[in-house]
Amino acid sequence: MIEAVPVRRLLERHVVRQFMRHKGALLGFAFLVFILAFVLLGPLIWTIDPQFIDIRARNSGMSLAHPLGADQLGRDMLARLMAGGRASVAVGAAAMLLSLLIGGLVGLLAGFVRWLDGPLMRLTDLFLALPLLPLLLVVILLFRESLRAAFGPEAGIFILMVAVMGITGWMQTARVVRGEVLTVKELEFVAAARSVGAPEHRIAGRHVLPNVLSPIMVSATLGMANAIITESALSFLGLGFPSDFATWGRLLFDATDYLQQYPGRVLWPGLAISLTVLSVNYIGDGLRDSLDPRSRSMHSGSL
């Protein structure tokens, strides 16, 4: 037990070093930090209200007053891009957390409780075969009105989207976690914990869960990318947030109507979505490489 602490630290430092060596992951991480600063801190510097209509500036190109131009109603594109980014990232993060929670729980239960393994994995397979996008559209169509009435137009859609995306996005996490739990629970230290009389729930929570965190982190990054794309897709199909509420997908959708006249306006929200997803994917790649024990032994013989 005295040895365990420094070894663990050493491992953490090693993981960080491996991650830093992965150029794509590092760049992706830097860009994600930049995007988060842009959408969270940007509105403090660029204080124009994204809803403010400056009708004389409508359809204007880049200028000092509107660095990215203004849309067909004269709303500032830069401010709308920031506001839209906040909504998209918030939906993505919340949906990712929810799906992680469900997926982690299902995976842990399936890996740990033998009689639950079969049914839970069949359920996972079933969910994997569902036509997700049509189903999402149907659910939003059916429940939109009642949630809007209960929580207000924006909060209602937010809850609906996060819930639906969480419920339909947990399967990959569950599969990965189950697989990992099945291998980890056969290791010696679990047997050791059991032999000193640790109850099952403590073995699951204190000994197995920390050791399956790395695949959970990888699927968290991928889940986040997925959630941002799904939210944008729904907004793009006109079934997301109300039309005056900016999200990246909504901005893209609004801009496609003016594609022939102002093709540049599609570019910014599209680039924002694509680059955010790209950077998140690269982070996931780097995490997988640096957390994978196989690649660890391949790149350096020290551990």
Added chain:
Amino acid sequence: MPVYTVRRVLVAVPTLLLISLILFLLLDLAPGDPTAQLPLTIPPEVKENIRRSLGLGEPIHVRYLLWLKQFFVNEPLHLMSQLTGLDLGGDRHRVISWQTRSPVVDLVVERLPQTLWVVGLSYVAGIAIGLPVGIVSARHQYGWFDQVGTFVSMIGFSVPTFFSGVLLIVVFSVELGWFPSIYDTTHRVTGWDSLLFQLRQMAMPVAVLALYNAAQISRFMRASALDNLTLDYVRTARAKGLSERKVIFVHVLRNAVGPVVTVVALGVPGIFGGAIITEQIFKVNGLGQLLITSIQASDLPTVQTLTFVFAVLIVACNLLADLLLGILDPRIRYD
């Protein structure tokens, strides 16, 4: 193989039944009353009769079974009688679209080919690009081809279809004018010129999905080939004096493609989702476009049928992938 096929088909049936149950419950438990939109001048007794005629008074399991009978007996019979010209359907009930007042299945039959063409061709193109790229990347790991290939496939992975589609329109229709941005749904192929036009108008919708498919396939192919390249049988094949081309494209390819099939099958729902968006962007009159227009019109029977049709298509694709896997890897058949 026949035993394996039958077993796979039998596994697919409960999956479909469960999906249909989920769909049915979703629509049934959703808030809102189908008779809520009727004018207030209709007296309550008449409204009650309307509800009963819609079958809303029955207990839930009876309604589910009736719904199943509708989808698995009535509609297929009507479809058969249309195809054969025989009167098999009789005067059985049909699911009617609230929007067009025509049977939903007729609409589906009209729209299905376009969707299948777009999705199918995008898979063909994706495989044709993705497999060689993945194999060459694995053979020369960390070489320049691998670096470029990884970067491009990462982009293909990350750029959502609704952005890449719009970008293609901006570049190839607005700026260059090579391809039409709107799919001409009335176009009929009669000769070489019209065939060329058909290919041109399909190029962009297919390219959007093919890019995504190729990116996915090449990544998985690379990973799977890398796993195989270090195995003993590859060394044996090389030691026998086989040419590198033969080692890679005969021995490694066959062994490496199995896991790829599995992972690609898992991505099928995503591709159909992408097809919905692509059809919306290029205005292809496929199933996805029908789904979106019926959702905007709250046309519930059409929406319900279409979602189920998508489920059937996905399950069918998964079944196909399973059978393909059985052919590629005979060990699986004896599980």
